[in-house]
Structure formats: structure tokens, C-alpha cells
Amino acid sequence: MVFNSLVFLVFFVVVYGLYRALPHRGQNLLLLVSSYFFYGWWDWRFLSLIFISTAIDYVAGRVIGSSGADPRRRRIALAVSMTSNLTILGFFKYFNFFADNLAALLQLVGLPTFVRHLDIILPVGISFYTFQAMSYTLDIYRGHLRPARSFLDFATFVSFFPQLVAGPIERASHLLPQIENPRTVTRAGIESGLWLIFWGLFKKCVIADNLAILVDGVFGAETATGATSLLALYAFAFQILCDFSGYSDMARGLARWMGVELMVNFNNPYFAVNPKDFWARWHISLSSWLRDYLYITLGGNRRGRRRTYVNLALTMLLGGLWHGAAWTFVAWGAFHGAMLVVYHAWAEKHVPKGAVDSGRWLWLRRIAFFHLVCLGWLFFRANSMGQVGQMLTNVFTNFAWDAAAGNMLATLVLLCLPLWAVQILQVKTGTLMAPTQLSLVPRAALYATLVLLLLALGNTGGGAFIYFQF
Amino acid sequence: MPTPPLHSSVPELERAFLRKAWWLFPALGALAALAVGGPFWAWVDGQPLAIRWAQLFSLRAGAAALAGLAVWAVWFWGLRLRRAKPWALLLAAGMLVGAEMLLRSPLAQTPLWLAARARLDAGQHFMREVCYVRLEEAAGRADDPPAAILVGSSQMLHGVNVGKLAALQPRPVIRRAMFGMAPLKALAMRAYVPFRPGDVCAMYLSEFDFTNQEPFPFDWFRPYASWRTLPDVMRCVPKSTAIREWRHIVDFALAATTEWWRARDFIRPLVFRFWLGGARADVEAAPADLAAAAAKARGALRFSDADWNAFRRYADLATAQDVKLLVFEGDVNPAIYSAERTQAKEATREKVSAFVAAGHGRYVSLAEQALDLGPEDWLDMTHLTPSGNDKLTRRLAQELAQP
Numbered sequence: 001m002v003f004n005s006l007v008f009l010v011f012f013v014v015v016y017g018l019y020r021a022l023p024h025r026g027q028n029l030l031l032l033v034s035s036y037f038f039y040g041w042w043d044w045r046f047l048s049l050i051f052i053s054t055a056i057d058y059v060a061g062r063v064i065g066s067s068g069a070d071p072r073r074r075r076i077a078l079a080v081s082m083t084s085n086l087t088i089l090g091f092f093k094y095f096n097f098f099a100d101n102l103a104a105l106l107q108l109v110g111l112p113t114f115v116r117h118l119d120i121i122l123p124v125g126i127s128f129y130t131f132q133a134m135s136y137t138l139d140i141y142r143g144h145l146r147p148a149r150s151f152l153d154f155a156t157f158v159s160f161f162p163q164l165v166a167g168p169i170e171r172a173s174h175l176l177p178q179i180e181n182p183r184t185v186t187r188a189g190i191e192s193g194l195w196l197i198f199w200g201l202f203k204k205c206v207i208a209d210n211l212a213i214l215v216d217g218v219f220g221a222e223t224a225t226g227a228t229s230l231l232a233l234y235a236f237a238f239q240i241l242c243d244f245s246g247y248s249d250m251a252r253g254l255a256r257w258m259g260v261e262l263m264v265n266f267n268n269p270y271f272a273v274n275p276k277d278f279w280a281r282w283h284i285s286l287s288s289w290l291r292d293y294l295y296i297t298l299g300g301n302r303r304g305r306r307r308t309y310v311n312l313a314l315t316m317l318l319g320g321l322w323h324g325a326a327w328t329f330v331a332w333g334a335f336h337g338a339m340l341v342v343y344h345a346w347a348e349k350h351v352p353k354g355a356v357d358s359g360r361w362l363w364l365r366r367i368a369f370f371h372l373v374c375l376g377w378l379f380f381r382a383n384s385m386g387q388v389g390q391m392l393t394n395v396f397t398n399f400a401w402d403a404a405a406g407n408m409l410a411t412l413v414l415l416c417l418p419l420w421a422v423q424i425l426q427v428k429t430g431t432l433m434a435p436t437q438l439s440l441v442p443r444a445a446l447y448a449t450l451v452l453l454l455l456a457l458g459n460t461g462g463g464a465f466i467y468f469q470f
Numbered sequence: 471m472p473t474p475p476l477h478s479s480v481p482e483l484e485r486a487f488l489r490k491a492w493w494l495f496p497a498l499g500a501l502a503a504l505a506v507g508g509p510f511w512a513w514v515d516g517q518p519l520a521i522r523w524a525q526l527f528s529l530r531a532g533a534a535a536l537a538g539l540a541v542w543a544v545w546f547w548g549l550r551l552r553r554a555k556p557w558a559l560l561l562a563a564g565m566l567v568g569a570e571m572l573l574r575s576p577l578a579q580t581p582l583w584l585a586a587r588a589r590l591d592a593g594q595h596f597m598r599e600v601c602y603v604r605l606e607e608a609a610g611r612a613d614d615p616p617a618a619i620l621v622g623s624s625q626m627l628h629g630v631n632v633g634k635l636a637a638l639q640p641r642p643v644i645r646r647a648m649f650g651m652a653p654l655k656a657l658a659m660r661a662y663v664p665f666r667p668g669d670v671c672a673m674y675l676s677e678f679d680f681t682n683q684e685p686f687p688f689d690w691f692r693p694y695a696s697w698r699t700l701p702d703v704m705r706c707v708p709k710s711t712a713i714r715e716w717r718h719i720v721d722f723a724l725a726a727t728t729e730w731w732r733a734r735d736f737i738r739p740l741v742f743r744f745w746l747g748g749a750r751a752d753v754e755a756a757p758a759d760l761a762a763a764a765a766k767a768r769g770a771l772r773f774s775d776a777d778w779n780a781f782r783r784y785a786d787l788a789t790a791q792d793v794k795l796l797v798f799e800g801d802v803n804p805a806i807y808s809a810e811r812t813q814a815k816e817a818t819r820e821k822v823s824a825f826v827a828a829g830h831g832r833y834v835s836l837a838e839q840a841l842d843l844g845p846e847d848w849l850d851m852t853h854l855t856p857s858g859n860d861k862l863t864r865r866l867a868q869e870l871a872q873p
Contacts, residue, residue, distance in 0.1 A: 006717045006720060007717075210741070210742075213742070403745065407745045407746045410744035411741055411744055414741055414744065415741065428477065428478060429477050429479065429480050429483060430477030431480075434480050437479075437480040437481075437553075438480055439481065439484055439549045439551070440548030440549075440558050440561060441541070441544055441545040441548045441561070442484065442545065444558045444562040444565055445562075447558065447559070447562035448562045448566050451566055452566065452569055455728060455730040455731050455734065456733070456737040456738075457741060460721070
């Protein structure tokens with residue numbers, strides 16, 4: 001069940017009607033049941049995975065939290081939690097990747113293959129809820145959080161349906177108290193939530209799904225000119241932004257309707273001027289998770305300059321692998337890791353601490369860095385590393401601008417215009433909710449335009465979100 | 471010197487924009503008028519743009535510039551309104567109603583369907599026909615004498631030469647035959663068939679139209695959806711189909727409500743082929759693999775109750791409007807005849823002829839038609855060649871010429 005489907009609309013209307021009528025404990029039970037129903041709609045067999053993960057982490061959390069004086073027991077409980085979560089994730093997501101590569105390696109050196117490819121279905125959103133559950137036990141272990149008292153509350157935290165399959169990856173310290181305590185639904189929450197749902201739906205159905213047609217046409221073609229390859233890359237940059245941030249916006253909007261505040265996951269990432277800035281704006285819930293639980297655990301920047309660079313590169317490499325079991329994702333992670341290392345080395349000497357990015361070259365720097373991000377997206381989207389090389393070669397040796405490229409550019413600009421207008425407003429005012437603060441005429445015009453474009457151009461197929469596969 | 475703040479509030483930003491860029495509003499108004507005058511039609515037709523800048527100083531451009539200034543003034547005035555009141559939602563609703571009325575008006579209908587037609591691919595026959603029908607509908611039916619209206623599938627579309635038919639008998643001929651138009655689809659499209667008292671509705675029906683039909687072809691219904699026909703269609707569809715297809719019924723209802731949804735399949739090509747023209751190929755009906763088509767056509771036949779119900783409803787509604795039915799029994803290439811098909815053909819003949827004869831018009835069986843169609847008259851399994859077309863057209867004209 002995806003947010004951009006009629007089935008979800010019916011589901012949400014029923015759930016929300018009941019939700020508003022129930023007391024707090026009843027609301028939590030309803031959220032748990034409806035979240036399991038929401039997830040089971042894809043494949044009910046995978047409900048067992050969420051339940052097992054939830055049960056292990058709940059027990060581990062209780063053990064870690066209740067035995068503060070016994071470090072050994074706490075370490076064992078944490079190890080059980082981490083091992084079980086990573087085993088589930090590793091098996092379903094990475095088994096075939098490692099098996100296939102090991103087999104290829106063995107074949108290369110002339111040894112017999114002893115591992116074989118298994119027909120494993122990747123459970124939707126496994127990386128998201130696994131990371132969310134892991135943060136819970138890690139936070140308790142670090143003393144940042146007390147264990148959940150009620151299994152119902154904890155299970156609701158793990159499976160909260162607005163963000164279950166594609167984030168934001170919430171921290172227990174942020175979401176769990178909201179589940180545990182009675183929630184208030186305010187008129188402001190309903191209004192701002194409505195905008196977020198609507199804007200997210202627009203980004204997904206109008207921009208991302210339509211750009212996907214351009215992108216798939218070029219990346220799936222036998223041959224493409226440099227011009228269409230470049231345009232497809234730009235189109236993919238906006239497709240993935242709108243697809244993923246659209247889901248996050250809808251998740252935040254739906255949660256607000258239930259009195260729950262989810263974290264901001266995207267903050268106009270293509271307005272970033274450097275890699276550090278980019279990762280403070282793109283998939284914020286994942287980048288902060290990786291920073292807090294991986295980078296800092298590896299030592300962060302406390303063990304000297306070289307070790308800091310190694311930690312940065314390793315964190316981004318694993319971040320790339322988190323996105324998918326393919327070398328293209330590893331290359332994408334490595335590319336961003338390399339950018340971060342180079343930027344940190346440069347910034348240490350040239351950027352004073354606390355400096356604010358502004359000035360006349362700001363837009364030029366944004367555009368230049370956007371192109372570096374696009375280069376990274378080429379690794380991310382390409383079907384193989386060979387295609388990466390071929391498309392890059394075409395851009396520099398066979399650009400060949402023609403009518404098809406001109407038409408593609410016109411389509412790209414037409415689809416992205418509303419996005420750019422809203423983003424510029426958000427950046428100029430420094431608030432993501434700026435569109436809701438516009439005066440009468442522009443606000444009404446914006447709402448009406450979005451409705452008309454959704455009607456006329458929105459994809460109605462209930463297309464899946466790119467990040468579901470992660 | 472104090473550092474300017476990094477961000478402005480939204481109202482501050484709006485005020486600054488309106489003060490600095492006030493000239494943009496009349497300029498955009500004048501440019502819009504210029505575009506509508508000439509380049510717009512070139513773009514609609516997929517032709518190279520030719521701009522005549524002198525028209526920027528015409529009366530129309532001046533009026534459009536003033537309209538632009540009015541927008542600027544209303545925007546400025548709107549800055550004073552209190553935010554708590556739901557004016558924005560009301561104004562947005564008003565804008566949506568205005569946009570709906572605009573899209574339904576001939577001012578937008580003609581360029582929309584022309585532009586869509588100019589951007590279709592060679593194989594998009596159905597969409598091309600929709601553009602044709604919607605353009606005719608936008609133009610409206612002339613104040614002419616009672617007409618012969620051709621309704622039916624591509625068998626009718628390819629089987630009858632409209633020009634020749636008009637020349638061979640006194641009635642004007644209106645074409646409403648479409649690819650795949652079985653009776654349920656014909657009923658769904660009824661709002662776009664301009665019946666008038668005294669008209670004759672000519673149909674070409676056989677077991678081919680009443681068997682193996684899609685249960686609820688919503689994508690076919692969409693461009694013709696109307697609240698005038700939706701209840702009729704729903705009455706014809708079995709309840710089990712209605713339950714199974716509830717999502718598509720919502721789609722149908724939305725299309726019946728707003729032209730922006732109804733025309734969406736035709737607005738999308740405008741975005742995806744913004745600068746590209748279409749492929750203006752002649753309509754070809756012959757499928758590439760005749761053997762495969764023949765094998766498929768010889769398969770099991772499943773009678774469609776929905777299409778039978780729809781035919782009866784269609785006939786009743788036509789009769790109520792004083793429109794006479796002229797139903798020609800349809801045929802298919804004898805190469806796909808089978809015992810099952812022959813049986814279905816006879817059963818359909820019996821049902822349809824009895825129903826039509828009961829006060830709805832005239833039924834002309836294959837035996838009565840006596841067209842004597844040979845192998846050379848069949849283009850493929852279901853469509854006629856020009857020679858077959860000539861035979862059917864003349865026979866139909868003969869029937870229409872009778873008082």
C-alpha cells in the first residue's frame with residue numbers, strides 16, 4: 001500500500017476516523033494494528049520479521065536498562081540486539097550480493113564455487129525499521145534513553161505506519177515519548193499537515209513519476225547521446241529528490257494529523273554548497289544516524305586527522321551500501337566519502353569556524369556543487385559501472401544536441417518549475433513552511449495550480465517509491 | 471555597517487517583490503496576448519514559432535497588460551487581509567472553478583485537442599479519434615436536417631466510407647464509430663453523440679461486439695465520461711464487476727466531474743512532446759501477425775452481459791429521443807469461423823433482431839444484406855478492404871435512403 005493510491009486513502013480515512021474517537025491507549029493499539037495491516041498489505045509473511053526485531057529489541061532494551069551495574073549483561077544484550085538486526089538485514093539484503101561476488105572471485109582464481117544465489121525477496125523498508133530499532137538499544141546502552149515500559153508503545157514506535165517503509169528514520173528519544181504520552185491534534189497541525197501531504201503528493205505524482213519516464217527512457221536505451229544522457233542525469237537528480245522527499249513530506253503530514261511530529265528529512269539539498277552542507281540537508285535522518293552510531297563509534301574526529309578521514313570515508317562507503325547491494329551504490333558512497341574527505345582537508349585551512357555561506361558567488365557555488373552531486377547520481381542510477389563510463393564518454397565526445405534533447409529539456413523545466421519556485425521561497429525565507437505563509441493571491445494560486453497539475457499530470461498508477469527498495 | 475539579515479519574512483519578501491517587479495505583471499500580460507495572437511497557434515500545430523513583435527502595441531496587448539496590472543493590485547491588496555480567515559482556500563476554489571470553465575470553453579477546447587492531435591504517435595489511433603470527436607463536439611452540431619450517425623467499433627470505422635455514404639443518400643453523416651467501441655463503450659460515450667429527433671443511428675453488430683469484452687474499460691471511458699451517462703453504465707455492469715473495479719469507477723466519476731481529469735491523457739503529450747510534432751501516419755487497421763490474430767479470434771467466446779444490457783439501454787434512450795436504430799448484422803472474416811462462433815452469431819442475431827424489431831428500428835441480417843463478401847474483401851480477421859468497404863457503404867446508403 002503506497003501513499004499515492006486510492007487504497008491508502010480509504011485505509012487512512014477509516015483509521016483516522018477511529019483514531020480521533022479513541023482514547024490514548026486505544027489510539028496506540030489502533031496504530032499498531034493498522035501499521036501491521038499497512039505493512040502486511042505488501043506481503044504478510046514479512047510481518048514476522050518486524051515482530052521478531054521488535055521483540056528482541058524490546059527485551060534487550062529492558063535488560064540493558066534494568067541492569068546498569070552489570071556491564072557484561074548489558075554488553076551481551078546489546079550484542080544480541082545488534083547481531084539479530086544485522087543478521088536479518090544482512091541475509092535479506094546482502095546475502096546474494098556477497099555470494100555472487102564471492103562466486104565470481106572464486107571462479108577468477110580457478111577454485112570451485114561453494115555458495116549459490118538464493119531467491120530472496122527483499123522486504124520493503126527493511127533498512128529503515130531495522131536502523132530505527134537499532135537506535136533504540138544503542139541509545140539505552142549509551143544512557144541517552146530509558147527503556148520503553150510498554151511493549152505496545154515500543155511496537156508502535158517501530159512500526160508507526162507513516163514512516164515505516166521509507167523513513168524518516170526516527171530516534172526513539174524523539175518519537176517514543178510522543179507515542180507514550182497523550183497527543184493533541186491542533187488546527188495548526190492539521191493545516192500544516194495538509195500542506196505537507198499535498199506538496200509531497202505533488203512532488204511524487206507529478207514531478208518524480210513523470211521525470212521517471214524521461215530517465216528510464218535514456219538509462220534503459222541501448223544508445224543515448226551526450227545531451228540526452230546529461231539531461232537524464234539532471235532529471236534523475238530531481239526525480240529522486242521529489243520521490244524521496246515527497247514520501248517524507250507525506251509521512252510528516254500524516255503524522256501531524258495524528259498529533260505526532262516527525263523529524264525534517266530534507267532541507268533543499270540542491271542548495272548545498274559543499275558535501276558537508278549537502279549531508280546536513282539530504283536524508284537528514286540517515287546521515288545523522290550514520291554520524292551518531294557509526295562515525296562517532298569509529299572514533300569520529302577525536303583520533304587525529306588521518307583517522308578522521310578514514311572514518312568519514314568508511315561511514316559514507318557503508319552509507320552507500322545501505323542503499324542497496326550493488327557496486328554502483330558502493331561507488332556512490334565512495335564518491336561522497338572522497339568528496340567529504342577532500343572538503344574537510346580543504347576547509348580546515350581555508351574556512352573559518354562558524355562562517356556562513358553567503359556572498360555573490362553563492363549561486364555559482366551551488367550550481368557547481370549540484371553538478372558534483374549529479375555525477376554521484378550517475379553511479380547511483382546507472383545499471384552497471386560500464387554504463388557510467390559510457391554515459392560520461394558520450395557527454396564529452398558525442399554531445400549531439402537535437403530536437404529530442406530540446407524537447408526533453410522543455411519537459412524537465414516544465415515539470416520542475418513549481419518545485420524551483422517553492423524551493424527559492426523556502427531558501428529566501430529560511431523556512432520550509434513558507435508557502436503556507438504567503439498572502440491571499442499567491443497562496444490561492446499555488447494551491448489551485450498544484451490541484452490542476454495533479455489532476456492533469458499526476459501519475460495515477462500508485463507507482464512505488466524509489467527508496468522502498470532500500 | 472550592520473550586516474543585513476540572512477532571511478526575510480514571507481510578507482516582507484512579497485512586498486519587496488511587488489515593489490521591485492510591478493512592471494513584470496503588465497509585461498507578462500502583453501506577452502501572453504502576443505502569444506495567443508500568433509505563436510500560440512504555431513505551437514499548437516507543432517510548427518516553428520514566428521513572432522510579430524509589432525503586435526505588442528495592439529489594443530489587445532494593452533488590455534492584457536491592464537489585466538496583468540489588476541493581478542498586481544489584487545495581490546498587493548491581499549497582503550492586508552488577516553490570515554486566520556479561509557480566504558485563500560475560497561479563492562483557490564474559485565480559481566479551480568474558473569480553470570474548469572475555461573478548459574471546457576471552446577476557447578481552450580479547440581487548441582487543446584488540436585495540440586494533442588498534433589503530438590500523437592503514429593500508432594495512437596484511438597487517441598486520434600478521440601481528438602476528432604472532441605473537436606467536433608467543441609464546434610457543435612450544425613443546424614442541419616436529421617442525420618445518419620454511425621456508431622460502432624473499428625469494423626464500422628473502416629467498413630464505411632463516410633464521404634461516399636453522404637453522397638449516396640440525402641442525410642448528412644456524423645461519424646461516432648471508434649476503435650473498440652462495443653455497446654458498453656457506446657453507452658458511456660452517449661453524451662458525445664449529438665442525437666436529434668429524426669436521426670438514424672446506424673450500428674454494425676454481431677457476436678464480435680458482445681463477446682470477450684473488457685469488464686470495465688475505464689481508460690476508454692475516461693475521455694468521454696459524463697454524469698449523464700455514468701448512472702446508465704453502472705446499471706449495466708454486474709455488481710461483482712462494480713465491486714472489483716471500484717477504483718476505476720472512482721476514476722470514471724472524477725472524469726465525469728472535471729475536464730482536467732477527463733482530458734489528462736491528452737494534456738500529458740503536451741508536456742512530453744512540448745516542442746515535438748506528432749507522427750501523422752494514415753490509420754492502418756491490419757495487425758502485423760494475421761495468423762496470431764486468427765488463432766486468438768478462434769478462441770473461446772465469453773458473452774458479455776454488460777454489453778447486452780448496454781445495447782438495450784442505448785436503444786431505449788435513442789428511441790426516447792425519437793432516433794431510429796438501423797442495425798446491420800456484423801460479420802468477421804470466414805477464416806475465423808468455428809462451430810462456437812457460428813452458434814454465438816446465430817444466438818446474437820436472434821436476440822438483437824427481436825429486440826430491435828420491438829419498436830426500436832430496423833434490423834438487417836447478413837442474408838438480407840446479401841453483400842457477398844469474398845476473401846478479397848477482408849483486410850484481416852475483422853476489417854474490410856476498400857472493395858468490401860464499398861459494398862457495405864452502398865448497402866447502408868440504400869437503407870438510409872428509404873423513408
